[in-house]
Amino acid sequence: MKPKLAVFKFAxxxxxxxxxxxxxDHLLAVAGALDIAFxxxxxxxxxAGPYDVALVEGSITTAHDAERIRAVRRDAKCLIxxxxxATAGGIxxxxxxxxxTDFIRAVYATPEYIATLATSTxxxxxxxxxxxxxxxxxxQYQLIEVIQSLLAGRRPRTPSHSVCIDCKRRGTVxxxxxxxxxxxxxxxxxxxxxxxxxxDRGCYACFGPAAQANLAGxxxxxxxxxxxxxRIAQSLRTFNGYAPAFREESDRLADGRxxxxxxxx
Amino acid sequence: xxxxxxxVEILTRVEGEGGLLLKLRGSDVERIELRIxxxxxxxxxxxxxxxxxxxxxxTARICGICPVAxxxxxxxxxxxxxxxxxxxxxxxxxxxxxxxxxIESHALHVYLLNAPDFLGFDSGLDMASRYPEEVSRGLxxxxxxxxxxxxxxxxxxxxxxxxxxxFYRSPRRDELERLIPDFRWCVDAAIxxxxxxxxxxxxxxxRDYQMVSLIHDTEYPMNEGDVxxxxxxxxxxxxxxxxxxxxxxxxxxxxxxxxxxxTALHSVRVGTxxxxxxxxxxxxxxxxxxxxxxxxxxxxxxxxxxxxxxPFRTIVARSIELVxxxxxxxxxxxxxxxxxxxxxxxAYRAGAGCAxxxxxxxxxxxxxxxxxxxxxxxxxIVPPTSQNQGQIEADLRAWVPHVATADDATLARQxxxxxxxxxxxxxCSTHFLNVRVERA
Numbered sequence: 001m002k003p004k005l006a007v008f009k010f011a012x013x014x015x016x017x018x019x020x021x022x023x024x025d026h027l028l029a030v031a032g033a034l035d036i037a038f039x040x041x042x043x044x045x046x047x048a049g050p051y052d053v054a055l056v057e058g059s060i061t062t063a064h065d066a067e068r069i070r071a072v073r074r075d076a077k078c079l080i081x082x083x084x085x086a087t088a089g090g091i092x093x094x095x096x097x098x099x100x101t102d103f104i105r106a107v108y109a110t111p112e113y114i115a116t117l118a119t120s121t122x123x124x125x126x127x128x129x130x131x132x133x134x135x136x137x138x139x140q141y142q143l144i145e146v147i148q149s150l151l152a153g154r155r156p157r158t159p160s161h162s163v164c165i166d167c168k169r170r171g172t173v174x175x176x177x178x179x180x181x182x183x184x185x186x187x188x189x190x191x192x193x194x195x196x197x198x199x200d201r202g203c204y205a206c207f208g209p210a211a212q213a214n215l216a217g218x219x220x221x222x223x224x225x226x227x228x229x230x231r232i233a234q235s236l237r238t239f240n241g242y243a244p245a246f247r248e249e250s251d252r253l254a255d256g257r258x259x260x261x262x263x264x265x
Numbered sequence: 266x267x268x269x270x271x272x273v274e275i276l277t278r279v280e281g282e283g284g285l286l287l288k289l290r291g292s293d294v295e296r297i298e299l300r301i302x303x304x305x306x307x308x309x310x311x312x313x314x315x316x317x318x319x320x321x322x323x324t325a326r327i328c329g330i331c332p333v334a335x336x337x338x339x340x341x342x343x344x345x346x347x348x349x350x351x352x353x354x355x356x357x358x359x360x361x362x363x364x365x366x367x368i369e370s371h372a373l374h375v376y377l378l379n380a381p382d383f384l385g386f387d388s389g390l391d392m393a394s395r396y397p398e399e400v401s402r403g404l405x406x407x408x409x410x411x412x413x414x415x416x417x418x419x420x421x422x423x424x425x426x427x428x429x430x431x432f433y434r435s436p437r438r439d440e441l442e443r444l445i446p447d448f449r450w451c452v453d454a455a456i457x458x459x460x461x462x463x464x465x466x467x468x469x470x471x472r473d474y475q476m477v478s479l480i481h482d483t484e485y486p487m488n489e490g491d492v493x494x495x496x497x498x499x500x501x502x503x504x505x506x507x508x509x510x511x512x513x514x515x516x517x518x519x520x521x522x523x524x525x526x527x528t529a530l531h532s533v534r535v536g537t538x539x540x541x542x543x544x545x546x547x548x549x550x551x552x553x554x555x556x557x558x559x560x561x562x563x564x565x566x567x568x569x570x571x572x573x574x575x576p577f578r579t580i581v582a583r584s585i586e587l588v589x590x591x592x593x594x595x596x597x598x599x600x601x602x603x604x605x606x607x608x609x610x611x612a613y614r615a616g617a618g619c620a621x622x623x624x625x626x627x628x629x630x631x632x633x634x635x636x637x638x639x640x641x642x643x644x645x646i647v648p649p650t651s652q653n654q655g656q657i658e659a660d661l662r663a664w665v666p667h668v669a670t671a672d673d674a675t676l677a678r679q680x681x682x683x684x685x686x687x688x689x690x691x692x693c694s695t696h697f698l699n700v701r702v703e704r705a
Contacts, residue, residue: 015329024408043388
């Protein structure tokens with residue numbers, strides 16, 4: 001019996017599940033090895049759970065979705081979050097720092113729209129997650145690794161070291177040291193292939209905090225290079241801004257001015 | 266008269282989450298709603314206060330299928346606000362990047378999302394057993410589009426190389442030239458795609474569209490032009506009969522309306538209040554004369570030099586654009602010179618700018634106000650799918666009587682098939698909630 005796969009979407013851009021369809025060379029093999037039981041973006045045939053594996057994209061931003069993720073959990077033997085939204089709350093979690101009352105009043109001029117929660121939160125804040133795949137977007141090869149591991153019955157191997165290691169492996173000159181370019185590579189988990197420094201720009205932390213990241217060390221360096229604390233906080237508050245390590249450091253730097261639109265450059 | 270309520274809980278093979286509600290009395294449509302339950306993500310609000318350099322990286326995250334479109338409309342609008350011009354080399358590279366996005370998005374839609382409807386399958390993957398050659402051709406065409414975005418943008422989903430003023434780095438010549446042999450193969454594959462999709466069995470169904478697309482004097486539109494509006498009617502047009510509206514006038518000429526039968530906002534033309542169509546079907550008809558030579562011949566052969574109002578034939582228009590995108594990409598790849606500098610510098614100043622570019626699904630409008638410190642004060646984004654939404658509902662209303670005698674499941678499927686022809690991107694269209702915010 002082939003394992004039954006389901007793909008679910010919450011608040012997100014669709015890019016992480018697209019990574020599966022973008023695995024052109026492996027797609028037909030994956031489709032052959034798994035029983036794709038629920039993947040609305042790819043197929044009109046939908047079958048009910050239980051599922052062996054649920055891939056979950058997106059964050060929880062509505063009361064309805066907070067209920068729906070519980071149902072997904074009940075139906076899934078193994079639940080894997082794919083991407084920064086599902087794993088850290090995504091870019092939409094910037095609203096977690098905004099004034100909720102103002103926000104809602106501004107947005108819900110007409111009350112018939114679906115209610116939205118004050119926050120955007122990762123899946124693991126709501127249900128137990130068996131494995132988290134980082135990235136905005138996820139790395140296609142890491143996704144294939146996860147699927148192969150599941151088929152082989154082993155735990156997926158994904159790196160937890162920082163982007164710096166991959167940059168060195170790639171032979172890229174350090175943009176932070178050589179050019180003083182603000183770069184979050186030292187505190188960001190590898191997985192993207194260290195592409196930004198290879199394109200002459202600093203890393204902007206698509207894969208979230210690396211294990212044992214020295215946030216204070218890096219932000220002190222950025223400050224000594226002339227970057228204002230508010231701007232440093234803002235640079236941590238992007239796609240993985242609500243991940244605990246980034247959240248705590250950005251809150252410390254923002255120093256009580258916790259509204260994002262008050263953070264000054 | 267029998268009453269029927271037909272509900273499609275989840276629209277499949279579209280990007281993002283939506284459903285469909287139909288209420289019929291006999292063969293009369295009482296109510297049609299394209300329902301969007303994708304939760305809003307408040308991008309326009311999130312952008313306020315951010316440095317303008319963050320905008321292309323953040324707006325890319327509106328859509329994983331067409332991030333380049335969001336990057337392009339945003340950098341053009343911001344460059345206008347800053348008064349910064351880009352070099353001709355950067356302009357060509359941006360077109361090249363856009364070709365990559367049109368290719369990956371169109372090939373995905375043609376082969377994996379839309380073709381299964383015409384051939385009676387639930388998915389592109391299921392089609393692979395009966396149509397192995399076609400499916401592997403489509404996957405290879407899509408792969409090379411993604412490789413182009415990777416070479417130029419660093420990665421295919423949410424590319425990292427697009428900057429206000431240009432690119433962070435110009436690719437080296439060898440990074441791009443190695444794509445050429447595969448792109449030559451792709452041109453032939455795309456021509457076969459046009460012939461293949463044109464051979465599908467299309468329902469006899471036609472609409473009098475008000476077609477909207479960018480138009481440009483000398484080239485097929487991607488990054489710039491005026492907004493062209495072409496009323497469906499007889500005779501060859503090629504955009505010549507189109508009304509031209511400067512992009513800066515967009516918000517005065519098109520508005521979002523609340524209509525009685527739906528809670529969704531619909532884009533309409535100011536004055537007439539009519540919905541309109543954006544996307545490949547409109548784009549090809551307004552601009553067929555500026556298609557690449559092979560694509561132009563195919564457009565003529567398959568009747569797009571005259572008005573075609575059959576939404577089901579959009580798959581052929583999309584395939585013709587694949588031919589164009591590969592040919593234009595080949596032309597740029599073959600004569601590539603790295604842009605030096607890769608991006609122009611600029612000084613901050615307070616101001617506003619707007620731009621429209623052609624996303625794979627149609628016109629994408631952005632407007633930004635920035636302050637003297639380079640921060641975003643206000644953002645407005647109008648994605649293609651929210652513009653098409655009113656037209657999709659109007660078309661469903663006209664389509665249902667053609668299929669009303671079918672059982673519920675078949676009728677639902679027939680309606681879903683029509684919705685898919687527009688390649689709706691619901692992840693993007695949730696945006697209109699924010700647009701309303703801006704107006705409240």
